[in-house]
Amino acid sequence: MHEKQKHIYVGVDLHKQHHVAVIINCWQEKLDEIKFENKPSAFSTFLLDIDALTEEGLTPIFGLEDVGGYGRALAQFLTDHGQVVKEVNPALSYAERKSYVTVQKSDSWDAECVARILVRQLSQLPNAKPHDLFWSIQQLVTRRNALVKAQGALKNQLHIQLSHHYPSYKKFFSESCVEGVSIKQLTTFLLEVSHNTCSVKKANEILKLVIEDGNTTKEHQETRDFLVRSIVRDISFKKKEMNYVEGELKQLMSLLDFQLDSMPGIDLVTASALIAEIGDVRRFPNANKLARFAGIAPVYFGSGGKGKEQKSKQGNRALHALFYNLAVQQVQVAKGSKLPRNPVFYAYYQRKLKEGKTKGQALVCIMRRLVNIVYGMMKHQTAYELPIIEEKEVV
Template identity: 80%
Template sequence: MHKQHHVAVIMDCWQEKITEIKVENKPAAFPAFLLDIDKLVGEGLTPIFGLEDVGGYGRALAQFLTDHGQVVKEVNPALSAAERKSHVTTHKSDSWDAECVARILVNKLHSLPDAMPDDLYWSIQQLVTRRNGLVKAQGALKNQLHIQLSYHYPSYKKFFSEIDGKTAIAFWERYPSPSNLEGLHIEQLTDFLLEASNNTCSTKKASDILRLVKADGQTAKEYQDTRDFLVRSIVRDITFKKQEMRKVENALRELMRLLEYKLDSMPGIDLVTASALIAEIGDIRRFPNANKLARFAGIAPVYIGSGGKGKERKSKQGNRALHALFYNLAVQQVQVAKGSKLPRNPVFHAYYQCKLKEGKTKGQALVCIMRRLVNIIYGMMKHKTAYELPIINNQERVS
């Protein structure tokens, strides 16, 4: 599968190559490709398509084939890569890659998952990817703003709790350097901060800022106008990224509503986490049971042994993005509030403490929680049910 064209190798069940077809990656070329396949298929035979990429460049072809009632299997790129390396002479070309995919299709036909290119799940995945890109870009912009402000306001970290908060952004844009504060009275700065913060900032905040600026000394340099422009440019970009992120989250919220999942009923799962889970899992019907989902996420242990000796070890395979989501969710389940000292999820907190008493390390105990979370998330998605926090008594919490 490629951006401009796809290469298909037609192989029979004895792994003999019949022919090779090159097709353009555009919907107008797909009907002719299907007709070419029909000419090669004998009477009473059913063609089966194996696609290495059903979510990227190959998604349009996968959608076309499934819409026309064809059997389409998804071939993991790791399998075809292993097939290439299994030969004595290792080489790489489009034809050889396609032949390796065909070999995997023949050898592992019954274990390969069906390709289900659903537009709804794909759209959610794209929105999650877009949001992750915005978050990464915003982090880079914050670092740039830190660098610029360190030149202008040496004590800038004491001004506001967050450098990219609503009030802070408004302040940096209006006063990118101390030179813009010259001749400004404390009453004027107070009025500005009150308006920017919706009346949450006080005169004390304005007084503290002016005092810190005076204590920092003279920071004006040559080409100060250019330096001010840099701060304002970064601030405008941060503001734009935040606006885009809100729009992306609104679009996610609308699509998530169509799925009717109630994942956000569990403590620690918000819109962002729920959409990320769905983006990685996709249609839950791909997995016949929770064990398959756990293996897909790399949470299920794997047995390592030889000569009759061995033991189960933590898996380092599977979908690492989904593994990270379950890990972060497990950490949140056992967290305790700073003020009240009450656990966010008493059931999982008690289960975590029980595993620690059994002699497990904190990491091992978290893996146990991750495995239970897989069962719960699987059930919630399959049956579209909400999470109900079980009630436990004090004796159970202590034990």
């Protein structure tokens, strides 16, 4: 008996309120279809129904497209009960639907397409391994990203209100606040709220603009003032919430005992974002697999015996962006001292440019090296140690 004949294949189309499962055999013959609610109390009945359809000597294999969203509870339940659960990339089921002459789209057909992929690509599909800690970190990162996006939109709204009604942003400060305030007092205030980015020059400019603008009061001024204060309150709330989220992230990250922040350019936010996208690094046999997952490894394109390797436009684009930003930070130099942030990568970057590579190509080379380093740090839970190189190599 062939290995594939030892199983029945259960493809599940996932939704918020309910799921639809289609069961087929190794010859892709449809055995049954089951619709059940997306709640733990219904999962037990669903598993009993699958057992009733499973002939003696056969075992079921489940395929789910999404094991981190609507399908997470089901994936967790099935793995806890010793079932084999495979992750099916949605791109595979989409291609399966489009491969037929008459394209269909229904819950039943979507589930059957997932089951068909199970039959054909059983050995290539990864096992679903829901991990509460990694999932929680991913949810916190998603929450923080939403707060950052909302805060950016609020700041744009604030700038619009100020530019429309206060040409020089006079109403950043009330009349009583700026009247009689010295340059030194205003500078001290600005340094505190701007995290030491504003200077005496900025304080002089603000006081000068306040005098030049004169009286900017217009009709319904109270409403416009209310809008500004409302937006400022909302920005302050988002900032506090972000601090709470980062505090929770710090606690969860300490449980993993990773030391990613020992590398220049990686702080708590970047480290948590990397872990949120990578998950359990042990699911990647080596760094090459992680590079391909991130879309950093080159892909060969050819035909008729001719071809070449090109930059991949596939893979996890969020993880790709994280490695790109990290690569940029590795080759940065300080504005004042002109010293490189990471002398090793700066020297490597300059060497690649001398070899004739463009800046973009040189950064991709750095990204690929960073994948190896991050993979090793996560797998072995080690810290990053900056190699000592001679000064002549940096120049």
